[in-house]
Structure formats: structure tokens, C-alpha cells
Amino acid sequence: MKQKVVIKLSMHDQKSRKKALKTVAGHTGVESTALQGQEKNQIEVVGEGIDAVLLTTLLRKNVGYAEIVSVSPVGQKKDTEKKGGDKSKKAEKTNEPPYPNVYNGVPYPMYEIREPSYDTCCTIM
Template identity: 45%
Template sequence: MAKQKIVVKVTMTNENKIHKALKIAVSLSGVESASFVGSDKTQIAVTEEDVDSVELTTLLRKSVGYTELVSVGPVEEKKPAAANEKKPTAAPLFVNPYEYYYGNYGMPYYEYI
């Protein structure tokens, strides 16, 4: 079976429930990663292989509180950067060696008359 991404919205009222929900999500066998998503960080995105989304939702409902299954879908694969693309290089940095050794004193000032 291919990897799936499950997004679950959980009502978490305090820090203990947040830690408990993440611990439950990670404890299932087959889970590769779990993270908080959404603007208010009330959704948990779980990347998994061979995990039942209903089982995850049921476990979270029993121990944390109200849980809603938002989406289940395939994981978006990241495409590697093209080898032919050239990255812009920064201009070389010129360092005055006298400024390095003399610090803020600089070169001695000579006045030619």
C-alpha cells in the first residue's frame, strides 16, 4: 500500500492534551511522522503506511476529546531540483587586508605638499 497523509482535527484545550494527542498519533505502527498543521495548530497531519484512519480517529476521541477526520490522501512526492539549473552565485567579497590587521585605525595618513 502507498503512503498516505491523514489530517485529523482535534479539540485540545490544554498542553497535556496536545502532548497526549501527538503521542497517540506516533504510537501507532506504520506511522512515519506526525506534526501540527493549520493556522491555529489544532490539526494533526500523520504520514503513514498501512494505518487505519478510523482507528486513529477513534483512539484520539477516546483519550483526548472531540476528533474530526479532515482528509485522507496520498503523500505528495517532492521532486528533486533539476541538475541543469544554475544557482545564482554571490559576488566575491573584497576584504582589505590592512583593515583586517589594523582594525579601525586604518592606514597611516600622509599629507603630500
């Protein structure tokens, strides 16, 4: 899945910008990079299968402070026929309660309680 990741960095000079772009371009799956923002302190990375957390960690090690601003998919086509079909399926699924057990309108999960088994023969005792 192709995605766009925007990371905010603390870049004060041209040297740190160059180092950040070099670090990002060397990461696997990156197709394009660009500086953005009013002070050119954000990097926009577009690619397939980018690990945003690993990329941010690398930038923190090499450049300095780094923070993920956004991660969003790119280039997904919207099909109106699929949306219409999905809505009817979602409506059917919402009629089912998420938990089978409800007490005073509050759902709670069901747990199985077992007694400990003392039937085992221990050769030590």
C-alpha cells in the same frame, strides 16, 4: 501505500496536544506527525498503511473530539505513458452498458426468480 491523514482535534492546552501526539506516534505504520492549522488544532500523520478510522477512534477515547479532515496518497509518481494508455482502455469500457437491461434509459439489475421446491420428502409429515 503511503498516505497523509489530517485529523482535527479539540485541543485547548499543551497537555492535550502532548497526549494526542503520543497517541498518534504509538499507532502502527506512522512515520511522522505534525501539528498544523492556525490554532494548532489539526494533526497531520504520514505513514504506510495507516487506518484513519481506528486512529480517530483512539484520539476520541484519549483526547476528546476528533474529526477526519482528509486522507490522501503521498509520493505517487505520475507517468504520462500510462495515462495515455489508460484513457484508451477507459474509452473502450465506457461503450459497454453497466447493466444489460435498460428500460426507458433507466438501468435495472436482472434477478433470477425461482419457485419453491415441494419435492422433498419430509420424514416428520
